[in-house]
Amino acid sequence: MWKEKMVIENKEIFDDQEFYALRDYIYDICGIYFRLEKKYLIEDKVINRMNELSINNVSDYIYYLKYNPEKEKELSLLYDYITINETSFFRNKPQMQAFEEEVLPEMIKNIQQDGRKSIRIWSAGCSSGEEPYTISIILKDRLMLDGSWYTDITATDINDTVLGKAKAGIYTDYPLRNTDEKMVQRCFTKISDKEFKIEDRYKSGIRFRKLNLLDDDMISSLPLFDIIFCRNVLIYFDLNSKIRVLDKFYEMLKPGGYLFLGHSESLHGISAAFKLILFKGALAYKKQ
Amino acid sequence: MTGEKDNIRKEIFLKLSTIENLPVMPQIAMDIMSYVDDEDTSIQKIADIISKDPALSAQVLKVANSAFYSLRRNVGSLELAIILLGLREIKNIIFMMSVFRLFPRDSEFCFNEIDYLKHSILTGQTAQTLCGLFDLKFDSSPFLLGLLHDIGKIFIDQNFHEKYTIVIEQANKNEASIYEIEEDRLGTNHAEIGAKIASGWNFPLEFVDCIRHHHDAQNSQENMLLASVIYMANLLTNARNIGLPSPSRGIDIAENPVWKIILGSDKKGNALDIEKILFEIDDELKKSEEIISIYSKKLKY
Numbered sequence: 001m002w003k004e005k006m007v008i009e010n011k012e013i014f015d016d017q018e019f020y021a022l023r024d025y026i027y028d029i030c031g032i033y034f035r036l037e038k039k040y041l042i043e044d045k046v047i048n049r050m051n052e053l054s055i056n057n058v059s060d061y062i063y064y065l066k067y068n069p070e071k072e073k074e075l076s077l078l079y080d081y082i083t084i085n086e087t088s089f090f091r092n093k094p095q096m097q098a099f100e101e102e103v104l105p106e107m108i109k110n111i112q113q114d115g116r117k118s119i120r121i122w123s124a125g126c127s128s129g130e131e132p133y134t135i136s137i138i139l140k141d142r143l144m145l146d147g148s149w150y151t152d153i154t155a156t157d158i159n160d161t162v163l164g165k166a167k168a169g170i171y172t173d174y175p176l177r178n179t180d181e182k183m184v185q186r187c188f189t190k191i192s193d194k195e196f197k198i199e200d201r202y203k204s205g206i207r208f209r210k211l212n213l214l215d216d217d218m219i220s221s222l223p224l225f226d227i228i229f230c231r232n233v234l235i236y237f238d239l240n241s242k243i244r245v246l247d248k249f250y251e252m253l254k255p256g257g258y259l260f261l262g263h264s265e266s267l268h269g270i271s272a273a274f275k276l277i278l279f280k281g282a283l284a285y286k287k288q
Numbered sequence: 289m290t291g292e293k294d295n296i297r298k299e300i301f302l303k304l305s306t307i308e309n310l311p312v313m314p315q316i317a318m319d320i321m322s323y324v325d326d327e328d329t330s331i332q333k334i335a336d337i338i339s340k341d342p343a344l345s346a347q348v349l350k351v352a353n354s355a356f357y358s359l360r361r362n363v364g365s366l367e368l369a370i371i372l373l374g375l376r377e378i379k380n381i382i383f384m385m386s387v388f389r390l391f392p393r394d395s396e397f398c399f400n401e402i403d404y405l406k407h408s409i410l411t412g413q414t415a416q417t418l419c420g421l422f423d424l425k426f427d428s429s430p431f432l433l434g435l436l437h438d439i440g441k442i443f444i445d446q447n448f449h450e451k452y453t454i455v456i457e458q459a460n461k462n463e464a465s466i467y468e469i470e471e472d473r474l475g476t477n478h479a480e481i482g483a484k485i486a487s488g489w490n491f492p493l494e495f496v497d498c499i500r501h502h503h504d505a506q507n508s509q510e511n512m513l514l515a516s517v518i519y520m521a522n523l524l525t526n527a528r529n530i531g532l533p534s535p536s537r538g539i540d541i542a543e544n545p546v547w548k549i550i551l552g553s554d555k556k557g558n559a560l561d562i563e564k565i566l567f568e569i570d571d572e573l574k575k576s577e578e579i580i581s582i583y584s585k586k587l588k589y
Contacts, residue, residue, distance in 0.1 A: 277538045280527065
């Protein structure tokens with residue numbers, strides 16, 4: 001019996017109990033729910049990582065995530081696994097549908113009642129630009145706002161490299177995998193065998209800026225927004241920073257404005273100021 | 289138009305009044321229902337009841353061995369399945385299998401029966417989750433109520449197929465809910481009809497009343513709390529986009545009067561993590577698909 005214990009075998013799969021333990025821990029510390037659906041996508045990665053660390057059960061790994069001096073680095077790594085494949089055009093279809101079919105029409109009606117004709121959206125943590133361009137496509141092509149409307153998309157990220165990519169607007173077919181072919185043809189120019197460039201008309205109206213979400217002064221210099229997208233970004237902040245960012249988002253939203261987070265991301269325990277609104281297949285947070 | 293609606297309503301209720309026209313609830317589900325979490329019930333007794341139905345016994349074992357429960361061992365007998373899964377889960381499996389049988393294989397439905405089944409299972413699971421979170425106990429199984437809350441839709445479809453096809457087609461346009469369209473076109477709705485069916489099955493009054501009021505829980509006199517649980521479970525499941533077509537309407541859950549009824553039953557409710565409940569529904573969906581595929585490989589989803 002003791003001999004068996006001596007052998008450290010490489011781990012191959014999680015059983016459900018282990019998976020739930022890790023999921024609950026991740027949810028508690030960062031508010032992102034590691035869905036069962038993703039288990040199969042990232043199981044190998046997490047297990048490889050555990051094997052690298054010579055850890056062969058999840059409770060030891062959670063202990064490592066809690067107490068090891070390298071825990072911050074380890075958590076970032078884990079978050080990258082969980083949010084992997086999350087960057088693409090028209091990512092999270094039900095959410096984009098709620099945005100396009102419910103939130104925007106409601107908002108436009110309210111804005112018109114106020115006698116305004118402008119709509120401002122903030123893509124906070126825009127990464128390589130898929131999100132702001134998706135928003136731009138929806139505003140320009142689907143919403144059919146007439147020329148008298150002013151639309152502004154502020155797209156910010158802390159990382160210069162991804163911002164450079166965003167500004168260039170050139171993509172492979174991979175981030176376009178959720179976009180229907182007709183739309184790709186309409187919105188992009190094929191510039192090589194595997195590269196597509198976003199049409200200039202979708203670039204106009206987007207302002208790309210470098211911005212740290214903890215830089216309160218810089219954020220306060222931005223205009224107020226009708227809608228903020230901040231998907232899978234907050235997970236990289238600790239609780240206090242998260243609370244600070246959320247307070248700032250609340251302040252930067254106009255009354256009645258909406259905040260969209262990632263598909264399985266929650267504000268529970270971070271901000272009670274926002275109202276949780278349920279759409280079909282999507283959540284949103286609304287400023288009173 | 290009103291006259292026409294009245295006529296349709298009369299026709300529907302005439303059909304409902306004849307027991308032969310009701311969907312058939314398998315006897316075994318009726319038998320097992322009376323063993324309400326009775327700890328004195330012996331495992332052997334339950335196993336005996338189930339084994340009267342060999343097809344069902346086989347399905348119970350298949351489910352017990354599926355990834356849905358991930359028991360990590362081969363479950364070869366009903367007795368072992370009951371020990372490992374517990375009486376409540378065994379009953380839930382039997383209820384699910386019984387509801388699957390309400391769908392005759394050779395008949396056509398004007399709605400997607402897989403979406404219907406997923407929605408029913410998830411509503412049952414969510415009702416059970418809510419009862420657990422708020423520590424609520426009822427005589428009727430919230431899981432079975434969730435499974436059967438839309439039973440009226442099956443009856444309308446099977447007996448008034450053409451009329452219901454028009455209802456569903458209109459619902460597909462996402463402008464109004466099935467319930468609203470039914471009221472408008474048939475002068476009745478699937479909740480009212482479902483309650484008649486449950487009553488025809490001699491289900492307890494509590495059960496009948498909750499089906500009746502799963503769209504207007506606040507109007508239930510005697511069973512408002514359980515009806516509210518079913519209403520909310522239905523709403524949350526729809527909010528995950530699981531079910532037949534329904535219009536997407538931003539729901540401010542904190543202001544929902546039925547949600548307040550449930551919260552009123554418990555002080556800790558305000559700290560409740562609704563987001564997590566919703567995310568868990570997504571996970572349960574994966575599992576329900578496995579169960580449905582065990583019932584029939586033929587069904588597509």
